[in-house]
Amino acid sequence: MPPSHVHSPPLYRLHRFWIGLILVLGAIFYANSFRGALVFDDDMMIAGARGMANAPLAVWVRPGPRTVGAATFGLNYLAGGVNTFGYHLVNLVIHLSSATLLYWLIWRTFQSPRLAARYAQAAIPLAGVIALVWTLHPLQTQSVTYIVQRYESLMGLFFLLTLACLIRGVDRGKRSWLVASLGFCVLGMGTKEVMAAAPIMALWYDRVFLAESWRELWRKRWGYYAFYLLAFGALICFIAARWSWISKRGSLFHDQMSPLVYAMNQGPVILHYIRLAFWPQGQNIDYGWAASDNLVSLYTADLVMLVLLILVIWSIWKAPALGFLGGWFFVILAPSSSFAPIIDLAFEHRMYLPLLPLAVLAVIGGYELIARLAPPHRTKLAGAMAAVIILSLGVTTALRNEVYDSPMSLWSDVVRKSPDNWRGYTNVGKQYAMQQNQRQAYAFFIKAYQLNPSDHRVLSNYASILETYQPNPALSELCYQRAIADNPDFVDARFNYGMFLFDSHRLGEAKEQLQIAYRKAPHLPELLEKLASIELHEGNHDAAQKYLQQDLALNPRSAKAHQLLGSCLEQRDDQSAVVHYLTAIQLNPRYVEAHNNLADVFVRLGRYDLAQTHLQAALALEPQNKTVQRNLAAVKQALAAPN
Template identity: 35%
Template structure:
């Protein structure tokens, strides 16, 4: 007898493990194609621009998410989970999706465990006990693969819903195990702890103690009074977690004004709209189409939008109350559904009326109801027709379950494809909700990122036609106009956005950037500084402030801002390059080399960094090392006249005059008025013999062209012209021009240049042309690029 019982228990364990494995594998199959989905909507603020997740240790920073409208605001455990992903792979989306799926699979397995044990309880054992594992498997399976869950799994930052769902279910599971275990205290402590962790994840956890209490009174203790008597300590501990929830909500100003009675929607407007929304949720449970990322719904205003759905919800709520009063299990399913939705679908307004991820926990109720009703009807049918035997009993239900799971799972796979790119998900959203102005802005942003600026502008303008007071649309339209160099129009939209959101650091930064683009860096400083007072972690504002200071000739003042930006975004090659430029212009060229090299480690194909590193190496006397960087810069940007000039200068110094001339010629073809190229080529032609590429007549022509471009007040241009005159045998003109150059250099305090030109003046007075020396011997100091400074 004992051996038979042991075999039965072993068989039951094997079935349980097999069932749990099937649930997990089905969930993985449904979400296998979700791993490439990009960051969208709230992901940007909560992940991409969230500095608090960039350090995992010590954990206090990650447990202190930014205060504002971010999804992570007031949810420290969600923020910590993102910090784990950042530590694993930075902003690589795959690890984020992997953790989302892991949380969802764990939640499905806990739901399986809760249901299996619930069906074995005395209140339900007679009806469902012998089928506890298949029923729990079916319900957990359908819940795991249901397309309504995609927003909580595939949309990365909405892991807040799945994490709180996991802790909600773990809390209930811990209480069930505690009531059945001789070591109940340990399980109860675990339940209290998961309740606390859930409170640190999302506000939905506020209803968990009530859900547990109802379950206890209906299924475990026999009555609500007995539940309190037996487990009052547990309920005190769980109720204490409300204190943490309250603190997190209040300390974040009701999550940046996105929840609570201070939102834009009134309590009545929000509540009356929820009747129709809850019915919509129920419809999606049965027929999950169409699924929408962001509804952008307007509040219900007229009777026909409110009364029919309010009546239906009142009937369902009344039925739930009656069922609970009569201690019917179905009443708990209704209560579970209501409690899971209560924090977001009641009288407490949130910033958005409807989101599909809010159904994550609530979906369990209609799924369990469908599974148990189907089983009950099938069981009664079998009893009526007299069929027996496990094969006949379970064959048709198994086929039906596989078919429904495949249909739901296949729909989930297809829905995941909508998340494959920003463009795809926003296009899907505007197709389904064409009056959603936020979705049009999202679509515009996706197009903007793909370089389709004109199309993006059309979408931003469409959003503004739908809602002229939407600050994000004005801001993004400003960004698009700025890219097209329609700067004044961009500034107008930034100012409109700023009037709507005067404390937006993002808009202040963009307005400052536009002013700097217009050649008003001094005016821009004010906006960058205001942006940083509001958000000291805004790396872009630090960079733009540094750039403005650089343009104002204050590179030393900009260094600190570049350093702070690099601390905030250590993997940003452009910031490292900008810091190198500021250091070089502050006379700290040797230090600048380190940052140019760092930029190239981060982004090896960064042409500007190659060019800047080459210039810095030349400046510290390492010209041979610089040639390769200029050549690589030119390979990456063959249409850059500046890089052609830099390489031409260096090759001229190296004695490769033919190659140098070719680069100057190419620079002039790309930009005919490129003074540096004209000067370099004229100098080469004037200071070398004909057998080394000299051409005095052309040198004079080029030098005269240079003087036209620079005027008669540039000492370097006149120095070149004097050398060209001398090469052409026009020594009287050479002397007069060189004397003028010496005078200008002296007046400007350029004594070194004046002395060098004075030396050449001696050649001209002796009726001799000046000839550039050959390349210095290896190891000799580089006297600057081939000319005097």
């Protein structure tokens, strides 16, 4: 039978105290995460949607093992666009929800028949301290502050809900809780592939802490686990299909690393994770961890992993609760840290749930040591130690959050900690390029090129900076062509090459590259506007109008699109052209070209007074603009004429 559900008021007050403490400290130490910018894959997932202001939720949702997570980003975008506040708020709510749920799960586990005799009396403070250590640990920042890793934290929440509902279903003998458990499991499987570990851990937990025997477990809950088996099979099929598709695109799997080499290199990576769990210094959003050719260090780390695995297997029979902790660590890490050669060997967000057993072992280990002391001293010492550790973790988390304040600070941190990581140099170079600091951008792009001269992203960036800092058209074109050959689906290279060709007055070739990019990314405003400009230049007004109407349907506040549409409609529908020019000026009052073009329309309509007003506004903005000067002089001359 489960522990009694009728608690005295003091017990409820203790629960409320710890849950309140978890929520308050979590909110305090993650408060500065709301300053976090869009970084790394956030740019592809969220910032890349800037042109989709009116896009339906369906744009975000694709069938597969990440549909649920993608839908939450779509809802965030529909609610607040690319404003990061909403994304950070949802991420923090997910994390703190997991933290409070984890508190209940740990407390309930300490109350189970297997552990109650030893830990029931201290179950509440132990659960509170473990939950706080897990919540405030700096390793969690990558799953909370790095927005796109909501996939990991949301999957973690569904994982914990799956387990919690199973426990409630067994405690209360109600199938509705078991159905809810299955539902949350399915949602988790629609969030991230790691959820494949949930049925295994639910079954393991059931046998260790709930059922007295396998016979009892199968007799009472065979249907529950049969459904799990079906869901697990469906997820594996989805994963296999998705990974097959992604591997062909070369964006997830390492095509130059065998599963065996990948698995061998996970030994040092996992030991690094464990070191960070106990000493969280040297964190990095992008290690660029290369496969090691030092066989001695590899074999040593892998031997340590083998010993740990043997201890876990041994403890399954000799110390089942300890075996469950070891299983939790290795089973949840397995999808990303075993044999599937994912292109990145190490990422800290993979430790979101596997951090839990390490936190449990650390807190229980401290508790067992302090329990040996005399009663007058151990309570105060335990409280002081817990407070110091929890506050230290919280402060370290807040400091780590500051690195996410801007892409520049984040990628500069990567360059300092991983000086051989080409992605770090590429992204710092991009930030300098955005700041118009071409000299620094060139230096970082050159370093990235030296580290990885064959990558399509490096080649595209290098070609782009050559155009602006050290013009070398032949080399720029060669780099663009090599980038496209390396990855024909890379939209940035297609777009940048198209712009290069446009600026070189090779409009036919530019149009070809931009149309290929358009077929792959039809929601990019700059792409739509550049294609419209080419069509206008070629006199294809209908084609230009189609691109611009698509642009405005997605992003109605684009001054550039309104200005181009005004140019497209001139002489065919001057009244509509006036409306679009005025809208462009309203959106951007300093838009000289819109003022000048609107004046041309007013001249044709005989409204020289209005033409003069807009030309004077344009000249005030650009006093040296010769075209505006000539047009204004002509309008003044017309106004001075007798008729």
